[in-house]
Amino acid sequence: MPLHTDARQSGEPTEFNVNPLYVRLAHEPVPRHSLPMESMLPGTAAQVVRDELLLDGNARLNLATFVTTWMEPQAQLLMTDCLAKNMIDKDEYPQTAELESRCVNILADLWHAPVGMSATGCSTTGSSEACMLAGMALLWRWRERRTAAKAATDRRSASSHPTAPPSASSHPTAPPSASSHPTAPPNLVMGTNVQVCWEKFCRYWQVEPRMVPMVPGRYHLTGPEAAARCDENTIGVVAILGSTMDGSYEPVGEINAELDRLAAGGGPDVPIHVDGASGGFVAPFLQPDLEWDFRVPRVASINASGHKYGLVYPGVGWVVWREAAALPEDLVFKVNYLGGQMPTFALNFSRPGAQVAAQYYNFLRLGYPGYQRVHQTCQDVAVHMSGRIAKMGPFELISEGRELPVFAFKIADPAASYTVFDLTERLRSRGWLVPAYTFPADLTDTAVIRVVIRNGFSWDLSDAFLADLDQHWRTLAAHPSDCAPLFPEGKRQSFAH
Secondary structure (H helix, E strand, O other), rough: OOOOOOHHHHHOOOEEOOHHHHOOOOOOEEEEOOOOOOOOOOOHHHHHHHHHHOOOOOOHEOOOOOOOOOHHHHHHHHHHHHHHOEEEOOOOOOOHHHHHHHHHHHHHHOOOHHHOOOOEEEEEEHHHHHHHHHOOOOOOOOHHHHHHHHHHHHHHHHHOOOOOOOOOOOOOOOOOOOOOOOOOOOOOEEOOOEEEEEEHHHOOOOOEEEEEOOOEOOOOHHHHHHHHOOOOOOEEEEEOOOOOOOEOOOOHHHHHHHHHHHHHHHHHHOOEEOOOOOOOHHHHOOOOOOOOOOOOOEEEEEEOOOOOOOOOOOOEEEEOOHHHOOHHHHHEEEEEEEEEEEEEOOOOOOOOOOHHHHHHHHHHHHHHHHHHHHHHHHHHHHHHHHHHOOOOOOOOEEEOOOHHHHHHEEEOOOOOOOOOOHHHHHHHOOOOOOOEEEEEEOOOOOEEEEEOOOOOOHHHHHHHHHHHHHHHHHHHHOOOOOOOOOOOOOOOOOOOO
């Protein structure tokens, strides 16, 4: 969550006035940053908040977010019914816990978890928490492997060097060998295109992030690049199924094959975690023959966002492990549940059960063919838009939307008199919320616009967007002006959502 500072020293007004029609008195100023000294009517309070929210963008025209911005009225009513249910209280709300269990099983089946290996998983507040949990499991398993390896080394050393009988003479204690020194820190291999939650995980749990940079023509992690950065201290490789930069899939099968070759040559045995925040709910329906999930032997765990292409309002995420052994027992807590014990694994505590109920509703409501139709329509719209943009003249596509229904494009001429930032500012005047950003390190001179197509964004809206884009680039090209640099020197940054 963003951090907020003390507003008392900001110099901004400390009160605001309420429309006299809302209240009994003509003038009732309301403090901004402290509690009012008097209560107000519920309608007044609601209207004050609504007035503030008028300044937010229109969620349906938000082409920046991956998060669901429309659900059916029946689903919204169901969520309202469940808002008061605390997801953590399994004993008081056992059927909500049962729905969570069913969702985990549905996802394990969708992601081809091997039968008989006791796949296990849980819901979370979103993919960021799910990634944290998966990362912790990788870190704990790495510690277990290191402990086991050290024990085996000590046994071999003891058997080859029997303890000598005590000597009568006294000698200074020899310095410890290099092997007894603390090991190098654990590391995690991933591309620089990962979502910021992985950088947070590495910082919070003191794991070295081994980032594979993007280069022209390669905008995500590949198998050879991943394997080249692995060693005995690598806890895992993160493969992104649907990069937030351009919507492309990282080649999980290729990464698996390269890690197999590494292990066969005497290198470390490294597991894979698939961050399927978006693609985990897209690939099973649009690319069913693509092997990225538990069909790939090294994939130990997968996360996905129910509130993205799972089509649920925020926030709900999911994480599933291939087998029970992939989730170390030390990380699991037992809670009292109907007179028994239920295992739990989470970083948070209280949260509403509404999103879990809505996820189960969507599974029942849509089924496999429903999800397939929704996502196919999104992809058709994305490919239609990217194709039209490619033909407009000044733009070059980075991706087309043929994996995730997401595409990115840049201005082809680096000497153009306008930037992608100028374009998005003009589009905002029509209500379109479209992100423009530079790529991460080594590609910070590449600035793109990214478009995310979600359920509810119609063909008609897509044509309206294309018409506005075409009008605005032509206006900017016809009225050139000196453009400021993309970012002040030394302050370039990449998109992190």
